[in-house]
Amino acid sequence: MTSHIAVIGGGLMGRGIALALGDGGYRVSVVEPVAGIAAQVEVMAHPRIALRELDDAVSDCELVIEAVSEDVEVKLALWRRIDELAASSTLFATNTSSIDIDELAGALDDPSRLLGLHWFNPAVIVPCVEVVVGARTSEETVVAASALMAAVGKEPIQVRSAPGFVANRLQFALFREALLCLEEGLASPEDIDRIVRTSFGPRLARFGPLLSADLGGLDTYLAILNYLSTHLGARFDPPRILERMVGDGRLGAKSSGGLRELDPAEYAELSAGMADLLAEAYRVEDAASEPRA
Numbered sequence: 401m402t403s404h405i406a407v408i409g410g411g412l413m414g415r416g417i418a419l420a421l422g423d424g425g426y427r428v429s430v431v432e433p434v435a436g437i438a439a440q441v442e443v444m445a446h447p448r449i450a451l452r453e454l455d456d457a458v459s460d461c462e463l464v465i466e467a468v469s470e471d472v473e474v475k476l477a478l479w480r481r482i483d484e485l486a487a488s489s490t491l492f493a494t495n496t497s498s499i500d501i502d503e504l505a506g507a508l509d510d511p512s513r514l515l516g517l518h519w520f521n522p523a524v525i526v527p528c529v530e531v532v533v534g535a536r537t538s539e540e541t542v543v544a545a546s547a548l549m550a551a552v553g554k555e556p557i558q559v560r561s562a563p564g565f566v567a568n569r570l571q572f573a574l575f576r577e578a579l580l581c582l583e584e585g586l587a588s589p590e591d592i593d594r595i596v597r598t599s600f601g602p603r604l605a606r607f608g609p610l611l612s613a614d615l616g617g618l619d620t621y622l623a624i625l626n627y628l629s630t631h632l633g634a635r636f637d638p639p640r641i642l643e644r645m646v647g648d649g650r651l652g653a654k655s656s657g658g659l660r661e662l663d664p665a666e667y668a669e670l671s672a673g674m675a676d677l678l679a680e681a682y683r684v685e686d687a688a689s690e691p692r693a
């Protein structure tokens with residue numbers, strides 16, 4: 401099998417994915433029907449990346465990555481066609497941001513070949529690729545696709561398929577609340593962004609939401625959610641897992657266990673070192689000033 405990957409769709413993500421794979425040593429065929437966008441693929445002038453027609457591109461590749469518009473019908477029609485054209489050993493991946501893999505797998509004779517490889521923009525820079533496992537995705541498909549992502553320098557992280565997967569469930573919950581804060585006139589758009597950059601944003605980037613909560617105290621987080629739920633509605637209802645943990649006295653770093661299930665010594669070390677770990681991330685001149693191109 402040649403080290404050849406077909407990327408279908410040469411838009412924002414398709415071009416970034418093609419570059420990352422080309423830089424990683426793969427020969428990449430990009431399929432893009434819109435002339436103006438195809439011209440932008442050519443501008444990349446990468447020795448291992450070329451524009452091709454769909455049948456040429458998918459007939460001899462080890463992996464097809466579909467990165468066309470986020471439209472279920474468009475994707476289903478395309479996958480039906482790819483299924484007819486590709487060799488039976490070819491792995492199939494979709495870069496969809498939100499569509500359940502099981503819905504797209506319905507277009508294929510053998511749904512075990514399909515998974516999500518959810519890249520992030522800019523694809524050349526961002527390490528994480530969510531490896532989205534559908535109900536019928538085979539273990540072989542997951543292992544092979546994860547190995548390929550690691551081979552091109554990415555950090556493949558496995559998630560079970562559901563609408564939005566993990567990253568966009570989290571990202572869009574925050575986005576929605578930011579829009580509501582704006583709509584309710586709580587702060588200007590500039591200040592909403594500035595509050596995130598200079599408060600929990602850097603901490604979230606360093607620790608993630610679950611370790612942050614463990615370090616902050618799960619009893620306190622539960623009390624906050626209860627108050628918000630009373631005043632802002634059911635979208636803030638505390639999930640049962642949090643009530644159960646607090647009921648069991650598992651409060652995070654200040655007790656004997658938390659969401660991350662680290663041992664007490666690890667929690668103690670993280671709590672003690674938190675200020676030092678975050679000092680760099682919170683450097684005021686970086687966090688407080690607007691990014692400029």
Ligand SMILES: NC(=O)c1ccc[n+]([C@@H]2O[C@H](COP(=O)([O-])OP(=O)(O)OC[C@H]3O[C@@H](n4cnc5c(N)ncnc54)[C@H](O)[C@@H]3O)[C@@H](O)[C@H]2O)c1
Pocket residue numbers: 408409410411412413414431432433434437466467468469470471474478495496497498518519520521
């Ligand atoms: N934009 C992001 O930040 C981002 C991040 C992660 C994942 N995604 C996902 O990646 C996919 C592509 O998003 P994008 O931002 O690159 O969109 P885009 O609009 O920039 O590009 C989509 C491209 O697909 C092409 N296309 C449409 N139908 C096609 C077909 N049948 N065959 C070949 N090409 C076709 C279009 O001409 C267009 O150039 C979507 O599923 C999106 O949800 C986007």
